[in-house]
Amino acid sequence: MTNFLKKRSILILACVVVSLSLMSSFLLAGCSSKQSASAKTVKVAFIGPLTGPDASEVVGPKNCFDLAISQANASGKLPYQIQSVYYDDASNAGTAANDAQKIVSDPDIIAVTGFFNSAPCAAAIPIFKNAGIPLVIWGAISKDLTQAANMPYITRVVPTTFQEIQPMATMVTQTMGYKKWAVITSTSTYGQDTLAGFKAGIQGVPGVNIVSVDSIADGTTDFRPVVTKLKSEDIDAVFFGDNLTEAALAVRQMQELGITNVLLTGTSALTDPAYIKAAGTACEGMIVSQSGEDPTLLPNGQAFVAAYNAKYPQGSYGSYGEYAYDSTNIIIAALDGLGANPNPKDLATKIAAINYNGLLGTTTFDANGQTTDKLTTIMVVQDGQFISWDNSQYKTGVRKLPPV
């Protein structure tokens, strides 16, 4: 009996460990930020998943942040040298809240730019807002992160999922006429947001309907039950709202089970060479929309690409690097003119009212702190590469998309 009880108690303990590791959200008690009397040091913080599943996506943005800070320090236009500090949220909301507490308790940190994932961002926003530290978001794209109530502290340079998906959704439904849709997305905040964005994008287009929606937990590797189900439904097209690994697995398993004659569409999360590498030939002809534009086609882009490649010959700036670069430069531009002892509150007010002409064009923030610059590009996979839809052979009709 004792042996059995022992095993049972170990089992229960094991389950406690599992549940603890699943619900990891420990909020530390709030610490108040205090102003230092003489600000010799001015720090700007970068926060994002430097480790964990999304770490590869953040190498480019972090480099772009470093590039902007080092350019500002070299130019000497500010009366001090900015120090960069880095915080790792590991794509985890609890970790992000802890990081935010550390940031607001460091009196030298004047501003923050950050967040690749929406959930950690949402967890950190109240902490920054209460402490009066400005946060400029470069990567998290959930619609609700920017709100009038958070002004002037929380602003965002990247278009929301809604702004990003809209042009693509209109094109494939209204212009091309794909009617019967299946959606495969993630149960995460991001996945539900892209789903809502897609639904909003196709709303009002006559005859278009979503036959099935499957939200699948991140980390799932077997999509065959869903794909088998889709096979029995007569669909024209599939929208993928999840992250790149899951979408790659799903399109490969669709190809494997013989669903090859439907249009594939997705979000900006897929515009990464790693996605095409993982999905292989299964993603040929897939259409996605991405916020921003290839920097080399932008007026100020050549200088950015040249400077980036000179400093980081190894890596690419990634899907969000240009946003990290602009958000850092917006903080720097707002610091200009605040003197040798800047105050976070003045800085936040100045950021919210900025009219900044940078890499992505002119950025101003609306009443919610959301950028008014809605630059988006529709891309298509052609010969294993994402290229702009406007330059593709799919647009000219040389290559054919699946029939409607």
Next chain:
Amino acid sequence: MGSLILSQVFNAIMLACTLALIGIGFSLFFGVMDIVVFCLGDIAIASAFCILGITSLTGVYAALNGIFPMVVSNIILVICGGVFGAILVTVMYHTVVAPFEGKNINASLLSTVAAGYVIRELIGIFYPGGRDPQNFPNLLPTGYLFNNTMLSWRNIIIVGTTVLVLMLLYWFVNRTKAGISIQALSQNKEASIMIGIDWHKMVIVTFLIGGFLLGIAGFLTASYASTLRFDTGSMYGLLGFSVAVVGGLGSIYGALAGSLVIAFVEVFVTGFIPGGAAYSGVAGFLIVVLFIIFRPEGIIGEKSISKV
């Protein structure tokens, strides 16, 4: 509808095959050590990365293929993965389990959770492009039997390998001295040591065999998904643990039964309940909770009465 159900049954059987071996891994270690080793999923995935690493070293793979026929060199690769798993498990035993032997059992439990995190992050950091999803090479033959997409040769080989490994394990546990010793330890550790079973030696044997099984489990699951990512191990391990709990921790056949239960629940919730995909994980883990509350010894667990 009939063919849809049949297809989903196939899907469930395939999923069960990828879960059965890791579930057995959990059961083996729990049976002998009385602890749940939480990093088994990560060890299995690390072994799959080992196989992936060898195939991406073009020289080595080409040389293997030059010396042996394709089939043999692929089997050698899988064995390499198994050996890697066995080595990793043994190293892990000496570093994070052995130091806590006879001390607080919670410490070794937590240290294995930590070890899983370490293995995961080390793959992410040191494998080239380790955080990106990796294409797992097609070591199993492609093509279909009877032109049916469900009956691909790959699927058939995955089922066949699982059955073969289970049969070998059955033979080992019931017909060899070491296997019977492990059973004895699992049933009554103190008495087994008294009659002269070398506990320490048997622990090492269990870890080697378990590690080898995990290597094969990693290979099968990576081949089935055809894509591998450094952090898939945590979810895989969690499912393996669930399988072992539902089947009965410590029972090898229980793990097989548990994997079928979990796989059928997950696949059928996804396939036949509209919008059910979001709840497949919930349903799977709910089954685990129900088992812990109402039948903690699992489907084929050892009978608690015999211990009173």
